[in-house]
Amino acid sequence: MSDTIADLRAKCPVVHCLTNYVTVNDVANAILAIGGSPTMADALEEVSDILDISNALVINIGTLNSYVIDSMLAAGRSANEKGVPVVLDPVGASASQLRKDTVKRLLEEVKFSVIRGNLSEISYIAGIDAVMRGVDSGLDENAVDAVAVAKKVSESTGAVVVITGRIDTIAYGNRVARVSSGTAAMSKVTGTGCMLTGIIGAFIGAYSDPFIAAASAVGAMGAAGLRAYEKAGEVGTGSFHIAIIDQLSQMDDVILQAEGGIEYVS
Amino acid sequence: MSDTIADLRAKCPVVHCLTNYVTVNDVANAILAIGGSPTMADALEEVSDILDISNALVINIGTLNSYVIDSMLAAGRSANEKGVPVVLDPVGASASQLRKDTVKRLLEEVKFSVIRGNLSEISYIAGIDAVMRGVDSGLDENAVDAVAVAKKVSESTGAVVVITGRIDTIAYGNRVARVSSGTAAMSKVTGTGCMLTGIIGAFIGAYSDPFIAAASAVGAMGAAGLRAYEKAGEVGTGSFHIAIIDQLSQMDDVILQAEGGIEYVS
Amino acid sequence: MSDTIADLRAKCPVVHCLTNYVTVNDVANAILAIGGSPTMADALEEVSDILDISNALVINIGTLNSYVIDSMLAAGRSANEKGVPVVLDPVGASASQLRKDTVKRLLEEVKFSVIRGNLSEISYIAGIDAVMRGVDSGLDENAVDAVAVAKKVSESTGAVVVITGRIDTIAYGNRVARVSSGTAAMSKVTGTGCMLTGIIGAFIGAYSDPFIAAASAVGAMGAAGLRAYEKAGEVGTGSFHIAIIDQLSQMDDVILQAEGGIEYVS
Numbered sequence: 042m043s044d045t046i047a048d049l050r051a052k053c054p055v056v057h058c059l060t061n062y063v064t065v066n067d068v069a070n071a072i073l074a075i076g077g078s079p080t081m082a083d084a085l086e087e088v089s090d091i092l093d094i095s096n097a098l099v100i101n102i103g104t105l106n107s108y109v110i111d112s113m114l115a116a117g118r119s120a121n122e123k124g125v126p127v128v129l130d131p132v133g134a135s136a137s138q139l140r141k142d143t144v145k146r147l148l149e150e151v152k153f154s155v156i157r158g159n160l161s162e163i164s165y166i167a168g169i170d171a172v173m174r175g176v177d178s179g180l181d182e183n184a185v186d187a188v189a190v191a192k193k194v195s196e197s198t199g200a201v202v203v204i205t206g207r208i209d210t211i212a213y214g215n216r217v218a219r220v221s222s223g224t225a226a227m228s229k230v231t232g233t234g235c236m237l238t239g240i241i242g243a244f245i246g247a248y249s250d251p252f253i254a255a256a257s258a259v260g261a262m263g264a265a266g267l268r269a270y271e272k273a274g275e276v277g278t279g280s281f282h283i284a285i286i287d288q289l290s291q292m293d294d295v296i297l298q299a300e301g302g303i304e305y306v307s
Numbered sequence: 308m309s310d311t312i313a314d315l316r317a318k319c320p321v322v323h324c325l326t327n328y329v330t331v332n333d334v335a336n337a338i339l340a341i342g343g344s345p346t347m348a349d350a351l352e353e354v355s356d357i358l359d360i361s362n363a364l365v366i367n368i369g370t371l372n373s374y375v376i377d378s379m380l381a382a383g384r385s386a387n388e389k390g391v392p393v394v395l396d397p398v399g400a401s402a403s404q405l406r407k408d409t410v411k412r413l414l415e416e417v418k419f420s421v422i423r424g425n426l427s428e429i430s431y432i433a434g435i436d437a438v439m440r441g442v443d444s445g446l447d448e449n450a451v452d453a454v455a456v457a458k459k460v461s462e463s464t465g466a467v468v469v470i471t472g473r474i475d476t477i478a479y480g481n482r483v484a485r486v487s488s489g490t491a492a493m494s495k496v497t498g499t500g501c502m503l504t505g506i507i508g509a510f511i512g513a514y515s516d517p518f519i520a521a522a523s524a525v526g527a528m529g530a531a532g533l534r535a536y537e538k539a540g541e542v543g544t545g546s547f548h549i550a551i552i553d554q555l556s557q558m559d560d561v562i563l564q565a566e567g568g569i570e571y572v573s
Numbered sequence: 574m575s576d577t578i579a580d581l582r583a584k585c586p587v588v589h590c591l592t593n594y595v596t597v598n599d600v601a602n603a604i605l606a607i608g609g610s611p612t613m614a615d616a617l618e619e620v621s622d623i624l625d626i627s628n629a630l631v632i633n634i635g636t637l638n639s640y641v642i643d644s645m646l647a648a649g650r651s652a653n654e655k656g657v658p659v660v661l662d663p664v665g666a667s668a669s670q671l672r673k674d675t676v677k678r679l680l681e682e683v684k685f686s687v688i689r690g691n692l693s694e695i696s697y698i699a700g701i702d703a704v705m706r707g708v709d710s711g712l713d714e715n716a717v718d719a720v721a722v723a724k725k726v727s728e729s730t731g732a733v734v735v736i737t738g739r740i741d742t743i744a745y746g747n748r749v750a751r752v753s754s755g756t757a758a759m760s761k762v763t764g765t766g767c768m769l770t771g772i773i774g775a776f777i778g779a780y781s782d783p784f785i786a787a788a789s790a791v792g793a794m795g796a797a798g799l800r801a802y803e804k805a806g807e808v809g810t811g812s813f814h815i816a817i818i819d820q821l822s823q824m825d826d827v828i829l830q831a832e833g834g835i836e837y838v839s
Contacts, residue, residue, distance in 0.1 A: 370614060373618075
């Protein structure tokens with residue numbers, strides 16, 4: 042995988058996103074920056090047509106309404122039929138009954154290749170009660186074994202499961218990776234998680250192994266975040282935000298390998 | 308109130324926003340920058356659940372449709388029941404019959420803690436005819452007494468009323484404050500008013516006195532705007548935009564007191 | 574037209590936009606930067622009211638749903654009745670049946686003053702089959718005569734037709750202009766096309782000749798893009814994005830004439 046980023050940029054996968062309106066611009070620019078081509082169409086009438094020209098589908102439940110939930114379910118099922126890999130970002134999974142019901146339906150009706158969330162969100166899917174604090178993680182990372190949670194959800198869903206936190210965890214069956222790059226400051230910019238999920242879509246649209254694709258995406262986002270923080274962290278969160286996109290656009294395989302912080306544990 | 312910003316950052320209030328899709332990303336990042344935690348869920352089915360974990364609700368009518376109007380009314384009523392303070396931004400209040408009707412229903416059905424708008428918007432609520440120019444203020448600030456307008460609307464609604472302009476006015480019953488910070492250049496970046504309304508939500512989610520909370524928020528936004536303009540005003544409005552978020556994230560009580568420009572008149 | 578930008582800034586046309594939620598913030602900031610006043614209301618119930626205070630209408634189909642399609646059709650017809658010029662951006666025109674049907678209905682029911690798209694989108698309108706690659710152009714620019722395509726669509730619609738690409742083409746009946754400014758790097762920032770369409774709305778809201786208005790807008794965007802790339806291109810696409818807005822806000826008639834790259838061919 043020494044040419045991961047170079048290959049992605051050469052392939053330029055089309056990533057179809059049904060995502061929230063808070064961070065949609067950042068998700069599109071992050072996908073462009075890493076070398077993919079984003080499309081954001083979420084009309085029920087066209088999700089299947091758009092999937093015919095897409096290499097991956099990203100479903101992010103950050104902002105929901107009955108209209109877009111129908112589109113998400115239809116897009117997910119259609120992607121499964123067409124063999125397009127699907128990534129889920131269960132934003133605030135347990136913060137409302139609507140989100141709980143939506144995540145349940147999505148997991149029942151759609152087969153996901155990757156599921157990415159924070160520890161609260163993935164723990165909810167694992168059946169572990171977690172107190173949500175808004176859309177942020179309310180779980181004490183020390184009190185819960187992220188690897189065990191990720192493995193449990195991977196087993197029940199068949200997906201690669203990514204839990205982002207101080208250390209990021211990626212589990213796929215018995216395969217486990219940890220990623221130590223990134224910085225807590227990224228939580229002070231809305232949408233860094235959504236951007237990562239979009240980038241996972243780009244990687245999985247370009248590579249057949251979803252575990253390596255997800256780990257590479259997490260490492261690339263972490264390395265970009267660290268570099269951005271060095272450049273702009275002291276200026277403020279507005280400049281840090283822009284610098285993250287800058288660093289994604291400058292990402293290459295040398296940086297990813299040196300600074301991605303990916304450790305393949307098993 | 309010498310630790311206003313420090314306390315807010317320690318409390319990290321969750322601010323639930325039903326806002327427009329034009330500036331939603333900036334509102335979220337502004338709330339994060341000042342030390343709050345934003346959630347942007349606007350589905351009718353979940354606004355009540357989200358309010359259970361929220362410290363303030365912000366309703367901004369910048370972009371309306373029948374779906375979100377129902378959510379706004381339900382969220383406002385639910386917040387009143389749960390004792391969560393509600394902030395209203397009546398964007399373009401008189402620009403269309405839909406906006407007039409929506410503002411009327413919101414004021415009839417929801418008790419607001421703070422209402423923030425420009426002179427045209429608040430004058431409309433006061434019953435003073437104003438010619439809207441798009442969503443910008445069409446009223447001559449010299450021709451209308453902002454203090455009298457703010458007091459009138461405060462009396463009729465029971466809310467703290469904030470009128471932003473060259474000099475900002477805050478009125479709450481007989482209490483009046485004026486804020487001289489800020490710069491007219493902020494009107495060349497879309498959403499600076501929306502960001503301020505979001506920040507008011509963060510302050511009011513952290514403090515029990517809505518008058519001091521609103522005045523502090525206006526002063527913080529004004530000081531951030533002035534600092535941002537000094538740093539980036541000559542570069543262009545894109546950099547100025549980013550610098551406003553930067554300066555909100557750098558805001559502290561020393562800056563607020565020295566540069567906020569808040570004068571408690573009565 | 575030596576005072577094009579100065580006149581636009583003096584007139585400050587109100588540009589009513591029904592646009593997509595991916596790039597709406599950039600469109601608003603681009604319109605503000607060039608000297609216009611954006612409004613983004615897309616509720617069916619208010620589009621006619623908002624048009625009463627607008628100088629131009631922009632319809633951008635980047636993200637569609639049945640609700641907003643009705644608003645677009647109603648707004649377009651209302652603008653025609655009120656004599657407000659209408660600009661169309663047929664984003665991804667042939668990427669789905671929904672888009673094909675929507676473009677067809679818009680062209681049947683609304684008279685457009687300007688239509689702007691890439692070669693694939695405008696070729697689709699011209700009846701030339703094009704393979705869409707997501708929302709990006711899939712046509713080989715060398716294989717298709719952009720001038721002939723633009724003239725054909727101008728003839729069938731009566732609109733000024735703008736095809737953006739390596740060289741931009743503007744056609745209006747027998748009048749043709751080419752614009753050589755801009756840089757391919759602009760395609761790595763989502764929404765540069767949408768921003769241009771918004772700016773065309775500002776120019777056409779200020780000038781009676783839609784051909785000169787459109788060519789001036791294309792030249793201004795191209796000059797801003799080139800200047801932005803010189804300043805920030807090597808930093809990354811996040812900074813480049815912000816620099817484009819900066820340069821639009823710094824645009825003046827001296828820069829436009831020296832660097833706009835507009836050639837009036839016929």
